Amino acid sequence: MLFEGRDLLKISDTEMQDVRGNGIGMIFQEPMSSLNPVLSIGRQITEPLEVHLGIGGSRALDRAAELLEMVGIGDPRRRLSDYPHQLSGGQRQRVMIAIALSCEPKLLIADEATTALDVTIQAQILELMKNLTSQLGTALMIITHNLGIIARYADRLNVMYAGKIRETGSAEEVYLNPAHPYTVGLLNSVPRLDQTESGRLDPIEGEIPDLLNLLSGCAFQPRCRFATDACKKLEPMLETAASGQRVACFESQAVANAVASARS
Numbered sequence: 001m002l003f004e005g006r007d008l009l010k011i012s013d014t015e016m017q018d019v020r021g022n023g024i025g026m027i028f029q030e031p032m033s034s035l036n037p038v039l040s041i042g043r044q045i046t047e048p049l050e051v052h053l054g055i056g057g058s059r060a061l062d063r064a065a066e067l068l069e070m071v072g073i074g075d076p077r078r079r080l081s082d083y084p085h086q087l088s089g090g091q092r093q094r095v096m097i098a099i100a101l102s103c104e105p106k107l108l109i110a111d112e113a114t115t116a117l118d119v120t121i122q123a124q125i126l127e128l129m130k131n132l133t134s135q136l137g138t139a140l141m142i143i144t145h146n147l148g149i150i151a152r153y154a155d156r157l158n159v160m161y162a163g164k165i166r167e168t169g170s171a172e173e174v175y176l177n178p179a180h181p182y183t184v185g186l187l188n189s190v191p192r193l194d195q196t197e198s199g200r201l202d203p204i205e206g207e208i209p210d211l212l213n214l215l216s217g218c219a220f221q222p223r224c225r226f227a228t229d230a231c232k233k234l235e236p237m238l239e240t241a242a243s244g245q246r247v248a249c250f251e252s253q254a255v256a257n258a259v260a261s262a263r264s
Contacts, residue, residue: 003023003024003107004023012153017248018052021102022052022101022105024105024107024109024113025103025107026100027100027108027109028117029111029115029118031093032084032085032089033122034096035084035095036084036240037083039081039083040077041082041083041087042064042081044062044099044258045067045080045083045098046061048067048099049103051214057237062079063102064080064102067099067102068080068144070132071097071101072124073091073095073098089116089117090120090125093117097128101133101136105134105138106138108129108133109143110140110141111128111143112143112144114144114149124178126149126153142154147187147190150171151171151175152208155170156168156171157170160207162209162214162219166180166182166220167182167183167248168238168246169243169245170244175187175212177259178241178255178256179249179252179255179259180249180252180255181225181226181251181255184258184259185202186205189203194248209222215232216232217230217234217235218231218234226249226254228250230243231251234250241253
């Protein structure tokens with residue numbers, strides 16, 4: 001796991017503490033359980049400022065108010081003394097964004113950051129993350145099951161299954177020319193506006209594998225319509241497909257041809 005040339009799995013706890021919040025910011029899935037319920041919003045924003053930047057006292061509170069205003073929370077000075085239960089779900093997630101960006105990290109990881117929010121608030125939070133990371137020059141990594149979010153906000157896309165990347169490339173390449181059966185299954189299981197009323201979704205068959213007891217070969221092969229004997233014996237490596245992205249599949253060309261045939 002490399003970040004700025006350093007393997008994060010090999011550095012000390014002290015070095016890792018410097019990375020957390022300072023080099024890498026994190027927005028978690030559920031803000032109510034991520035924020036400390038017994039600490040004020042102001043205290044939770046000023047803590048990383050004190051730990052990583054050495055800013056304390058009134059300067060830290062001033063910066064915390066600036067951050068709350070930056071993420072769109074009104075009357076930020078008064079809100080500093082509020083506690084998480086006094087805020088709505090969208091406001092709590094905005095506070096999480098303020099905390100994550102307080103030290104202007106080089107990378108912001110959003111782990112299913114909008115799952116617990118309604119659709120309208122989801123869009124506001126996503127636009128906020130996009131605009132602020134662009135403004136601060138911070139890279140944004142979104143972890144999500146929502147393919148619509150990826151299509152709208154991602155430049156590059158990594159499709160993962162059973163802990164490994166199965167297809168990777170620009171979002172445009174992967175969406176237009178998927179070459180891994182799992183990617184195709186994900187795309188086919190989402191309703192489309194241009195789909196006829198009689199059209200049916202095409203779910204991925206089978207069950208999610210036991211990650212502690214994976215079978216040999218490709219982890220997706222028990223659920224795959226294109227699986228061959230080779231898929232049961234060998235683990236495919238990422239290789240460049242004809243359309244430009246990299247795919248870990250022995251039958252990637254057959255998958256791509258099937259997709260093209262279905263669309264013609």
